[in-house]
Amino acid sequence: MKKLLFQFDTDIHTSAFDTVVAYDGGADHVIGHAGLSPETVGKLVEGAIFTRAPKDKKNTAIFIGGSDLIAGEHLLKAVKNTFFADFRVSVMIDSNGSNTTAAAGVAKLIGSFKSGNLAAKKAVVLAGTGPVGQRAAVMLAREGADVSVTSRSLAHATDACAAMQSRFGVKLTPVEAIDNEARATAIRDAQIVFATGAAGIALLDAEHWQNNTNLEVIMDANATPQLGIGGTDVLDRGAEKHGKIVWGAIGFGTLKLALHRACIARLFEQNDLVLDVEEILAIAKNMA
Structure with a gap:
């Protein structure tokens, strides 16, 4: 089954940098959506969480990017609020590369x-x-x-x-x-x-x-x-x-790139991860 990464970007264009690293991190396909806000992201999240059987949901994941960290945090909250029960996929936030x-x-x-x-x-x-x-x-x-x-x-x-x-x-x-x-x-x-x-x-x-x-x-x-x-x-x-x-x-920066790729790979291991400050730092400390 293909590993699909939905790239949710708060800017008017999706980040080319984040797209390249997503593929290098193991995604089979990266589907970019730009200019997103908490008000517009809900239907996209529903499409990601309702389309695969429970055992296959780990093959779908969400990456939140863009240059505005606060906008990214608001988008993450909206994404998480759409999840319920086991209808969820793993998600990572790295607005402006801030976390990695x-x-x-x-x-x-x-x-x-x-x-x-x-x-x-x-x-x-x-x-x-x-x-x-x-x-x-x-x-x-x-x-x-x-x-x-x-x-x-x-x-x-x-x-x-x-x-x-x-x-x-x-x-x-x-x-x-x-x-x-x-x-x-x-x-x-x-x-x-x-x-x-x-x-x-x-x-x-x-x-x-x-x-x-x-x-x-x-x-x-x-x-x-x-x-x-x-x-x-x-x-x-x-x-x-x-x-x-x-x-x-x-x-x-060599570690930053390796960390970013490792986090992408981690998203496809299970369907309930949220990679933010604490989780990404823990991974970095293990890799350094």
Whole structure:
């Protein structure tokens, strides 16, 4: 029986990236639907859950994507609300690659410490109000780190932290950091820095981290010049620089892609999985 993956996208076009990875993850056919909302997704879900016998439902799955994380979360809720009894299929949410990118990064961060955990570590997620930053902040906090989230707007950072606390029960500290100097101040006492800003936006200069004796691990999720953290390389793969362990976007991106493919494959093992923050991080930690 063919493995069918329905790609539900909140943008006007389905993501080519997500489609390619879906096939590489084992889907036989990927059926894309774009521009979806909670009001329009119900009939599609019904078509997915009513068409195969119970023993065959594991061969149908749903992937939720798009650039807007909040829209994706609303879509996931609508999909789950359509399920009942055993009329359900496995579903994964990875809006803007947020879960897989953050999980791969956090898994590599954990592995960078000899202790294998982040308990009592102070972590700063730079420009952390976007999809990847929010997911990274939640995952770091759940791993025991004391997490701060920076934004150029304190109100924006505060709203994002409040939303994450409400959704996941984690405590996060919002920090206003309007420029590189302010961000250098924000990371002064940190052991971990995870830069998750928009493509091509510099968040720190090399001198802002190279002489910081508190820092132990830094990670930059930006693969587009100029990088988020100056003095790093997109190919850094746990490289030691200035006494710190450094990860670039491609350096941990290999795990991100492998993780994404592994999650797709996992969807077809049973018909009742929901792969979101906790589940995807657990898979990443096992793979790292």
